[in-house]
Amino acid sequence: xxxxxxxxxAFGAGIWVSESRQGAVPEVxxxxxxxxxxxxxxxxxxxxxxxWRGKVIxxxxxxxxxxxxxxxxxxxxxxxxxxxxxxxxxVGISIDQADKTSEFSRNFGINYPSLIGTFDxxxxxRQAGNTRRVLPYTIxxxxxxxxxxTELGGLTQEKLETIVNPLL
Numbered sequence: 001x002x003x004x005x006x007x008x009x010a011f012g013a014g015i016w017v018s019e020s021r022q023g024a025v026p027e028v029x030x031x032x033x034x035x036x037x038x039x040x041x042x043x044x045x046x047x048x049x050x051x052w053r054g055k056v057i058x059x060x061x062x063x064x065x066x067x068x069x070x071x072x073x074x075x076x077x078x079x080x081x082x083x084x085x086x087x088x089x090x091v092g093i094s095i096d097q098a099d100k101t102s103e104f105s106r107n108f109g110i111n112y113p114s115l116i117g118t119f120d121x122x123x124x125x126r127q128a129g130n131t132r133r134v135l136p137y138t139i140x141x142x143x144x145x146x147x148x149x150t151e152l153g154g155l156t157q158e159k160l161e162t163i164v165n166p167l168l
Contacts, residue, residue, distance in 0.1 A: 030127045034059070035145045037124070039093065039115040042102045047115055050145070055089040056167040057141040058160070061117065061125050063096045064104040068154035069136040073108050075157050079164075080112045086168045087143065093117040095135060142167050 035050040049057070060076060062069035073092075080090045090112035094101040098116050105114050122133050129150040130137040140149040140163055149163045 030124065031141065031146050033124065034128065034139065034141070034147070037121075039117055039121070040098070041116070042098065042105060042114050044098070047113060049091065052089045052091065053145050054143055055087045056143060056164055057145070058088065058090045058164065059093060059139040059141070060090065061093045061095060061121065061130075061135055061137045061139075063094060063135050064100045065096070066135045070108075072136060072154045073110065075155070075160075077109055077111050079157060079160060083164065083168060088164060088168060091115065093121055095119070095122060140164065140167075 035048075035053060037049045038046050041047050049059070058076070060069075060072075062073065064070075076090050076092075080088065092110065092112060092114045093116075094104075094114055095117050096104075101114055101116060104110075122130070125137050125139070126133050128139050128147060130152060132152065134152065136154060138151040138155055139147055140151075142148050148167065151159070
């Protein structure tokens with residue numbers, strides 16, 4: 001009986017730690033790994049995330065089949081347009097097929113780069129704090145390429161602007 005209590009307590013503490021870490025800046029700094037990330041775009045040209053160093057970068061991992069992703073992308077398009085001249089750069093990383101991503105991008109009027117990720121990209125997001133490995137997952141980096149915030153699940157415009165505005 002005592003062993004069962006100890007096991008349940010340890011299990012509960014593990015869940016609490018996992019839950020409390022969501023949205024936090026990762027302990028292991030994966031900024032350099034992210035900035036070195038190279039993925040194909042919709043024209044199958046390799047793009048490095050580091051090309052946007054010097055801008056505030058919002059990296060959003062998403063998929064065309066993900067309902068919360070579909071809800072937040074129109075807001076991302078709006079915010080990208082609003083803050084582009086101030087140095088904000090969204091980069092979408094789709095965990096989906098290139099043809100589906102391309103069609104989705106056209107239909108939603110995505111005005112920022114869309115890259116095609118893999119399940120290895122999802123693993124990299126885990127290192128950046130996405131312990132559940134779910135979508136959408138957003139990583140916000142300052143102008144030096146340092147991760148300053150992460151967000152699991154859909155973002156509101158108010159919350160996004162609260163994080164991004166001081167960085168601009």
